[in-house]
Amino acid sequence: MEDATRNTLLRSLPSIDELLSRPSLAPLLSSEPRPLVVEALRTAVETARARLIAGDPVGFDEADVHRALQTLKQPNLRKVLNATGVVLHTNLGRAPLSLAALARIAEVGAGYCNLELDLEEGERGSRYQPVIELLCRLTGAEDALVVNNCAASVLLAFSALAQGREAIVSRGELVEIGGGFRIPDVMRQSGARMIEVGTTNRTRLADFAEAIGPDTGLLVKVHRSNFALVGFTEEASTRELAGLAREKGIVLFEDLGSGALTALHAEGLTSEPTVATVVSAGADLVAFSGDKLLGGPQAGILVGRRGVIAALRKHPLNRALRIDKLTVAALEATLEAYRDGAEDLLPVRALLKQPRATLEARAQRLLEQLLAQQVDARLIVTTGQVGGGAMPLASLPSFACAIGGANAEALHQRLRAAQPPVVARIADGLLLLDVRCLRDDELSVVARAVAAAVPGS
Numbered sequence: 056m057e058d059a060t061r062n063t064l065l066r067s068l069p070s071i072d073e074l075l076s077r078p079s080l081a082p083l084l085s086s087e088p089r090p091l092v093v094e095a096l097r098t099a100v101e102t103a104r105a106r107l108i109a110g111d112p113v114g115f116d117e118a119d120v121h122r123a124l125q126t127l128k129q130p131n132l133r134k135v136l137n138a139t140g141v142v143l144h145t146n147l148g149r150a151p152l153s154l155a156a157l158a159r160i161a162e163v164g165a166g167y168c169n170l171e172l173d174l175e176e177g178e179r180g181s182r183y184q185p186v187i188e189l190l191c192r193l194t195g196a197e198d199a200l201v202v203n204n205c206a207a208s209v210l211l212a213f214s215a216l217a218q219g220r221e222a223i224v225s226r227g228e229l230v231e232i233g234g235g236f237r238i239p240d241v242m243r244q245s246g247a248r249m250i251e252v253g254t255t256n257r258t259r260l261a262d263f264a265e266a267i268g269p270d271t272g273l274l275v276k277v278h279r280s281n282f283a284l285v286g287f288t289e290e291a292s293t294r295e296l297a298g299l300a301r302e303k304g305i306v307l308f309e310d311l312g313s314g315a316l317t318a319l320h321a322e323g324l325t326s327e328p329t330v331a332t333v334v335s336a337g338a339d340l341v342a343f344s345g346d347k348l349l350g351g352p353q354a355g356i357l358v359g360r361r362g363v364i365a366a367l368r369k370h371p372l373n374r375a376l377r378i379d380k381l382t383v384a385a386l387e388a389t390l391e392a393y394r395d396g397a398e399d400l401l402p403v404r405a406l407l408k409q410p411r412a413t414l415e416a417r418a419q420r421l422l423e424q425l426l427a428q429q430v431d432a433r434l435i436v437t438t439g440q441v442g443g444g445a446m447p448l449a450s451l452p453s454f455a456c457a458i459g460g461a462n463a464e465a466l467h468q469r470l471r472a473a474q475p476p477v478v479a480r481i482a483d484g485l486l487l488l489d490v491r492c493l494r495d496d497e498l499s500v501v502a503r504a505v506a507a508a509v510p511g512s
């Protein structure tokens with residue numbers, strides 16, 4: 056384009072006032088909030104200007120206004136399609152909630168509820184009451200408390216039970232959970248003095264016994280949720296530590312992390328200690344997440360002895376870390392599924408337990424839809440992970456449609472910009488669409504998004 060032509064075109068771009076009085080845009084103004092329309096008009100004019108400067112002669116285009124408006128109106132937090140194959144994906148919100156949990160949130164959130172009202176006595180009640188009984192029943196513990204997440208429950212436990220005192224922990228369990236959550240840092244933050252015992256690979260009961268002194272407040276055991284230690288290893292079991300703790304009159308705290316409430320058997324899954332096993336082995340206090348294997352809302356659940364839970368409940372941090380009514384609602388509905396023996400219907404467990412044949416058939420259907428839209432794809436067998444720092448050695452057999460050829464990173468970026476966004480996985484330069492976490496009715500949406508994103512299909 057000649058400079059003179061371009062300058063003429065740039066000068067002839069419409070003003071916002073001019074656009075606001077255009078009859079063709081009047082319907083938009085009557086149906087959409089005016090400030091958003093004005094913002095969209097500005098964006099569209101800027102888009103046109105940038106195009107002209109880049110040498111593209113297309114000037115102002117009303118389609119740009121509609122696109123800009125759509126972008127402005129769409130929520131920042133929105134649904135995405137999970138084609139990563141990772142069931143508990145922290146970046147994608149971890150556990151999808153059950154319909155029962157969602158219904159309870161809607162019911163309780165839309166109006167008022169007895170969050171802190173004892174309906175029988177008409178007096179102030181505890182917001183945790185709805186879930187305490189269920190948690191005790193499901194874990195065998197005497198009492199329970201729920202805070203914002205498991206990281207918070209660990210901080211609360213250290214603060215309430217070992218502030219200004221010693222907490223003894225194995226060198227093999229000084230872990231980083233992710234997101235910068237490191238046990239030694241949390242311990243420091245709580246004001247507890249960390250006493251490390253044993254070595255990275257081997258820690259014996261005697262190491263704990265020798266470290267116990269008059270200032271010891273806590274024995275700590277941290278579940279290695281997100282990594283495995285194999286080979287020449289040794290660790291003190293919960294039962295052994297519980298015996299020692301009882302003998303010395305010290306509290307044994309176990310950070311279980313993922314916290315399966317019942318055993319989870321499925322192809323490729325490794326076994327995970329259930330909360331009830333750890334409680335019955337004698338841990339005085341156990342912490343676990345609500346939104347990992349349990350399959351509920353984000354929460355940090357603490358179960359244990361009455362006296363220990365009472366000390367946590369009284370600590371000022373408890374008030375700062377408390378959960379809201381929506382979490383209580385969703386957690387209660389999720390726990391009811393366990394009470395009723397229907398936990399395998401919870402989305403997380405159902406996603407983990409899908410038979411190989413189901414996954415293969417779903418991948419086959421996705422493949423057919425991709426091929427029908429001229430996308431060059433092939434079916435491959437994959438191994439997925441549970442995610443969310445749970446079962447690091449699990450290798451879940453799954454199936455994916457692999458797309459090669461194009462630049463996988465660029466394709467992935469375009470897929471993330473789709474409506475709804477599709478999040479996939481890249482391995483060996485291939486874009487993998489794992490079907491484990493995709494519903495059957497989402498396959499055509501994924502196929503269309505891919506067809507639109509693959510150049511030349």
Ligand SMILES: *Cc1c(COP(=O)(O)O)cnc(C)c1O
Pocket residue numbers: 204205206207209232236277278279280281310311312313343344345354355443444
């Ligand atoms: C995941 C995990 C945590 C942190 O749980 P959040 O609910 O994400 O705060 C703490 N400890 C262990 C052992 C974990 O696996």
